[in-house]
Every structure is written in structure tokens, then in C-alpha cells.
Amino acid sequence: MKGVFQIAKFFGIPVQVHWSFVLIFGWVFYVGSTESLDWWSMGSYALLVLALFGCVVLHEFGHALTARRYGVETRDIILSPIGGVARLDRLPEKPWQEFMVAIAGPLVNIGISLVLSIVPLLASGESRRQFFNYFYALFYPNSNAFSYDISPVYEFLFLLIIVNIVLAVFNLLPAFPMDGGRVLRALLSIRLGRLRATRIASYIGQGFAVLLAGYGIWSMSPITALIGVFVFMTAASEYRMVKLDGLLGHYTVGDVTRRQFTRLYTNDPIPLAIEQYRQGMEKDFLVFDEWQNLIGVLPEKELVEAAKDGAAGELSVGQLANTRYEALLASDSLKAIFPRMQWKSYQLLPVFEQGRLIGVVDNNSVNSFIQLKQKVRWRK
């Protein structure tokens, strides 16, 4: 994803932050200065925001590590001002697995708020009183019955508890991409199958999104309105994705394998490759050594770059070949391979059958294959 940078890696899963994340601190500063807060309070608000996003990260790891138990890996966890997302490699197979993965995130936040409540509840009678009064005052802001004096550390702690409860509740709204949407879909899937369940869940999600955006406009809260728009779009794309998944499940790599392809050799000069590129339909090429061993892929991008530089004449194919590639099996399901090709931006991969190289899979032809099949299906 563009505009993100990695800040940490836990359990082998990179945690990335979108650049717009820094806007939050600008916002804290802006609100702080319009309310003429001193630096100390502004600092503690900034700290609260950091703690909040720490909880969001833990929430996402709740999803990621539960998914791992079912054999689903997580590419990365991305934080942006409107929240976090754990990008799973694929959907868990079974509805109850999806249910567990989805519910794990909000459960983490409920767990955090319970753990944070232990200290004030057990420390002393006075701290217990403060704890209950604080929450009472939240629900009855005009009540003066409970005047209390509270230490800044406790106030910070209480706010963090509230924030975690809000996170859990908000995420359980039954709308994609909120976890509640996935919980709903998982429950519906048990009876209706994933495709119909997703259609229903995404309609419900879009309904919620419209309400949310409407509320955002009515209350003049641009962030709420924006989240509404985001939820609306995600609901639609979730349905498209599941539909695509269902389609891909019917085909194997063998179905999209191109059996004729040009072999280039490590010692071939680059101008020869450029000539092949210009004359034929092929954009990317497999590269072999002189003993016919496959050593890599020569990507179109490298070739075009070399042609532009004008230094192509001195280079050989072996120098530009990319040796990082994956070998596909003709029997692999397209459902497992296609998202992986997109994610790793592979343009061309070799296909093997019974240990023999039988052809290539080309990202462009897979795309047109899918488009064609989708058209055919809609007509039925």
C-alpha cells in the first residue's frame, strides 16, 4: 500500500502506519489550542491517542493471531486516523472460523478494559468510589450528586477503559468493514452460504453507512460522515470480492496456463529481449541458464527501463532477471493463487506439472480470463 511505513513487527507480522496518522496530533494540537489547554494537558491527550492506537494494534493482533490458528496468514496491520486493519491473506474457510476471527478483536478490547479496571477496583475503597463515580457522571453529566476529585493518572486510566469499551461496541456494529459485519456474515453463512450471506450483510452494512453519514452531516462531524462513506464503499467491495472468490474456486492454475512461451537465456543480450518484446505478445519472460534450468523472470518493467536508459546493449538477460519468483502447480486452485499474485505483484510465474515445466501464468491473461468468465456468468 502506498504512503505507509513500517514501525514494528510482532509475531512476524509488520505493523505499518499511514502518513496521514500524524494528522491526529495536529488535530490534538488544534483542539488543544482552541480550548486553550496548557502543554501538559495537550501532552496527556496526545499520550491518550497513542495509548488508544496501542489498543487498536492489540485488537488487530487479536484478529491476526486467531486467523493464524486456522492457517490464515496476515500480510500486515495498517494504522490510519480512522482506525486499524489487519489484512488477512484470505477469508477463513468455515463460518465459525470467521466468527472467531472477527469476534477476537472486540474481545481483546473488552479484555483490556477489564484488566485496567482491576487496579482501581482493588486498590482501596476510595479508588473504588472514584471509579464508580466517574462512570456515573458519564451517564448523568448534569448530576452534582457525586462531586469528586480525581488524580490525573486515574483519569487517564478511566478514559482508556472507556475508549476500549467504545472500540468494542463500535466495532460490533453489523456493517463491513466493522467486525460486527463479519460476525453477522459468519452467522448468516451457516444457513445461507457465504455468497448470499455476504449480499445480505453488505446491504445491512450500507444501510448503516447511510445512517452514519447522515448523522455525521447532521451533527457536522466530517470524520463520522467520512467513516460512513468508507463503510458504504467497503460493503460493496466485500461483496464483489466474495463473488470473485466463488468464481475463482471453480478453476485451477492449469485452466489459465499459457503453454507457448519464449525462453530467454542468461547470456542473451538485452537488445534481443527487447526485440522479442516488440514483436510478440509477451511482456515478461522466463529466463534459463545454458543447461535449461529455470533461474528467474525478466519483468517488463526492467526491460522497458533498460531500453529507456540506452545502456541496454551492454547488459545481458541474466543481469536483469529477477530470481525471486514462485513456482505454481497446474493443480493449484486459482482462488489461492490469484490474490497472492496481486499482492506480490507477480506478472509472470512458471507452472509445473509432475515436476515438468508446462507453461506460464500471466497476470494480464488471468485478469482477462476473470472478466470473461464474469460476463458469461452474468448472462446465465
Ligand SMILES: [Zn+2]
Ligand atoms: Zn476488528
